[in-house]
Amino acid sequence: xxxxxxxxxxxxxxxxxxxxxxxxxxxxxxxxxxxxxxxxxxxxxxxxxxxxxxxxxxxxxxxxxxxxxxxxxxxxxxxxxxxxxxxxxxxxxxxxxxxxxxxxxxxxxxxxxxxxxxxxxxxxxxxxxxxxxxxxxxxxxxxxxxxxxxxxxxxxxxxxxxxxxxxxxxxxxxxxxxxxxxxxxxxxxxxxxxxxxxxxxxxxxxxxxxxxxxxxxxxxxxxxxxxxxxxxxxxxxxxxxxxxxxxxxxxxxxxxxxxxxxxxxxxxxxxxxxxxxxxxxxxxxxxxxxxxxxxxxxxxxxxxxxxxxxxxxxxxxxxxxxxxxxxxxxxxxx
Numbered sequence: 254x255x256x257x258x259x260x261x262x263x264x265x266x267x268x269x270x271x272x273x274x275x276x277x278x279x280x281x282x283x284x285x286x287x288x289x290x291x292x293x294x295x296x297x298x299x300x301x302x303x304x305x306x307x308x309x310x311x312x313x314x315x316x317x318x319x320x321x322x323x324x325x326x327x328x329x330x331x332x333x334x335x336x337x338x339x340x341x342x343x344x345x346x347x348x349x350x351x352x353x354x355x356x357x358x359x360x361x362x363x364x365x366x367x368x369x370x371x372x373x374x375x376x377x378x379x380x381x382x383x384x385x386x387x388x389x390x391x392x393x394x395x396x397x398x399x400x401x402x403x404x405x406x407x408x409x410x411x412x413x414x415x416x417x418x419x420x421x422x423x424x425x426x427x428x429x430x431x432x433x434x435x436x437x438x439x440x441x442x443x444x445x446x447x448x449x450x451x452x453x454x455x456x457x458x459x460x461x462x463x464x465x466x467x468x469x470x471x472x473x474x475x476x477x478x479x480x481x482x483x484x485x486x487x488x489x490x491x492x493x494x495x496x497x498x499x500x501x502x503x504x505x506x507x508x509x510x511x512x513x514x515x516x517x518x519x520x521x522x523x524x525x526x527x528x529x530x531x532x533x534x535x536x537x538x539x540x541x542x543x544x545x546x547x548x549x550x551x552x553x554x555x556x557x558x559x560x561x562x563x564x565x566x567x568x569x570x571x572x573x574x575x576x577x578x579x580x581x582x583x584x585x586x587x
Contacts, residue, residue: 264315266574271322275574278318278328278336279311285337289384300377301384305344313339316439316467317446320460322571324450334388335396335445341385342400343438346407348378353415396445403441410434423505428469436468459565463575466558470582473552476501477586480536481545487585492532498525502551507544514542552583 264279266272290301317336321327352371382404389397410433418426443464447457478487479494480503494501500508500522507518518538526532539545559579563572 266319266570267577268570268573271570271574274322274328275315275318278321278333279314281328281333282311282314282318282336282340285333285388286340289337289341289388290381292384293380297377297380300373301380303377305340305381309344311340312471313343313439313442316442316464319571319574320443320446320452320457320464321450322569323447323456323460323566324452326450329450331392331449332446334392335449336442338385338388338392338396338400339438339442339445341381341388342404342407345378345381345385346411346434346438348374348381349411353411392449395448399441399444399448403437406433406437410437423500424502424509427500427502427505431469431472432465435472436465439468439471440465456566459562462562463559466555466562467575467579467582469555470552470559470579473502473548473555474582474586477503477545477548477552480504480539481586492526492536495522495526495532495535503542503544503548504539505544506547507539507542510542510544514538518542549586552586556580556583 264272264275266275286305287302290305291298293301314336317332317339318328321329321332326332352374385400386397389400410430413426413433414430440461441464443460443462444457447460452460476494478489479501480491482489482491484491495504504518504522508515508522510518518535521531521535521538526535556579559575563575566572
């Protein structure tokens with residue numbers, strides 16, 4: 254499992270020709286990711302390739318490749334380069350996130366900061382940004398400008414999360430964080446894939462919005478699964494976020510509720526939960542609350558955005574694939 258090929262390149266998007274094109278594009282991104290991060294001093298290389306070798310879903314490059322299906326040059330070299338840039342930036346933010354979260358696992362391998370230390374993890378993330386900049390210099394200044402805005406938004410989201418909601422409404426704060434931290438880069442993948450394939454500005458904007466909406470759906474679905482999934486089915490221990498004192502969307506909605514359930518949750522959730530019993534109690538109360546329902550309503554609103562933006566685009570096999578991706582994500586909630 255060194256290169257994350259096994260699961261990244263065999264995607265069933267409902268159309269054999271599309272599968273083949275996207276599969277070939279994913280291989281090309283993987284290859285470019287390897288060759289571009291395999292430079293410089295040995296002591297730098299092994300640190301920089303550490304997380305990208307751990308694989309991952311490579312969802313962002315796939316978004317870029319799908320978006321390129323709406324232009325005249327789907328999957329062309331510029332599209333591959335921009336898809337690689339987006340993945341590099343994503344991996345760079347993971348290094349930095351691990352330092353901030355003090356995480357010790359990431360993608361099934363040790364996180365960089367636990368394997369080395371925080372300074373090394375930060376520098377490895379920075380090296381990836383250097384590699385991403387080099388690739389962008391082979392594209393055009395428009396891409397560099399777009400990336401600067403995207404990266405500024407990523408940093409804003411990470412900063413917003415770090416300093417907390419303060420006086421702001423907790424739900425609004427949370428939505429802004431996932432918009433800036435997660436959705437923006439998937440939106441960027443949609444935009445760059447479309448732009449570099451020669452799609453019109455109108456199409457590129459629609460694909461950017463679709464990417465952003467799918468990013469929001471992904472994150473909120475994960476939040477719901479963390480609390481409401483059956484561990485037998487999802488293989489996840491419910492309440493991981495609660496143990497860490499991270500209150501995700503369904504929890505924030507439940508905490509706003511009037512009445513007995515809201516009162517008890519507000520009393521219980523004052524910080525990280527120490528014991529299994531507390532976590533179980535919290536999950537039980539959350540199940541009685543309207544938190545899940547309200548989070549699902551948000552998910553459905555983002556699904557409608559995907560549909561609205563797809564209606565701007567010509568219907569093709571990529572449209573079906575994007576629809577399927579969004580629906581499949583939501584079906585995980587059950």
